[in-house]
Amino acid sequence: MLLFEIIMVAMGAVRANLLRSVLTTLGIVIGIAAVITMVALGEGAQRQVQEEINRMGTTVLTIRPGQQRAGGVSWGDAEMSIDDAIALRAEASDVVTVSPEQRSGMQIAYMRWNARSEVMGVWPEYFDIYNIGLAAGRYFTQSEVAGRRRVAVLGAAVLADLDESLSDVHPELILGETLQIRGISFEIVGVLEEKGDAGFLRPDGSVFMPQSTAQYRVMGSRNRLNTIYASTETPEDMNLAYAEIDRILRREHRIRAGDDADFQISNATDLLQTFNETRQTFTALLAGIAGISLLVGGIGIMNIMLVSVTERTREIGVRKALGATRKAIMIQFLVEALFLCILGGLLGVGAGYGAAALIRNMAGWQAVVAPVAVIAAIVFSAGVGLFFGIWPARRAALLDPIDALRYE
Secondary structure, eight states: OOHHHHHHHHHHHHHHTHHHHHHHHHHHHHHHHHHHHHHHHHHHHHHHHHHHHHHHOTTEEEEEEOEEEETTEEEEEOOOOHHHHHHHHHHOTTOSEEEEEEEEEEEEEETTEEEEEEEEEEOTHHHHHTTOOEEEEOOOOHHHHHTTOOEEEEOTTHHHHHOGGGGGSOGGGGTTOEEEETTEEEEEEEEEOOOOOBTTBOGGGEEEEEHHHIIIIISOSOOOOSEEEEEOSSGGGHHHHHHHHHHHHHHHTTOOTTSOOSEEEEEHHHHHHHHHHHHHHHHHHHHHHHHHHHHHHHHHHHHHHHHHHHHTHHHHHHHHHTTOOHHHHHHHHHHHHHHHHHHHHHHHHHHHHHHHHHHHHHHOOOOOOOHHHHHHHHHHHHHHHHHHHHHHHHHHHTOOHHHHHHOO
């Protein structure tokens, strides 16, 4: 028999039992759809985190207070002061810019509107570290930090947070206006461009003021910082900057070499790496569950093909009596198994695309179906068909034609 004739005979057998063939492929469809959906969600989450990391800055080091320890026991949160930031700015040669941060949620008011917003006391270098541009006005200056001036720079969404009607107000129109923060009047000197969320940071909804003003006029005279940000010129300088920051802060906090530090230094790349490791673990777990579904589907394919061989024993005998070789019979049944699995794979890819789109539209999650995942799913489904179709096909090929013709 010619290969084309063998394929046509196999397709005819599939069409003769169409409902059974469709039901047989369901296991493959469900398994492939689950794999495509899980991989799409993982890929979408990775891209979303990557975008946030890029907004946070790939050359930014974040320094936060850690735990105070005595005798190996943690007994409270440590503190970082403005002196730490000043020391880093003065001595860390591998660090380009440094800015402390004091933050607190506070009530702000503009004219008759008021809302609760994140108020952040920083140095002017903060805007360079995170590359936040101006929509109007200017940043406050270092001299205004030294003079504890009551000036404020608003994030792009602050007005909209106060009232939706203010979202259409042009930033230029509010420059020089007065903003009340905890009942204290501040002059609005600038409005930032829209930046978007970056991890736990939401600069669009924050109000920025000089750090000294926040410390002595708004948040009390405490000398405790929430965070210190430091940035380097290139990602390659990060390791040197990390070591230098660690050395300077250990000296400032009088921590001996080998003892646990009471501060934490992290960067966006570390966060991305941790997230990717977690994502890969969950993706592998979910893919394993989907693989079990594919295994069950493959067993179903084998079962149906064995049933088909039994039902068509007399037909096989007739074909062999007319000259069909063992190879032709084996190819015929392998083509049937491959067709069912590849059909299931294609339907599963379509179902996976649909599920990813549904999740993206209804839940608002990013779900990106990678072409590599689609190709791998189809190849894997073909492999399942080949693996689970060999035994039934071999069994059909080894049937004795005389016994097959006598079969009832």
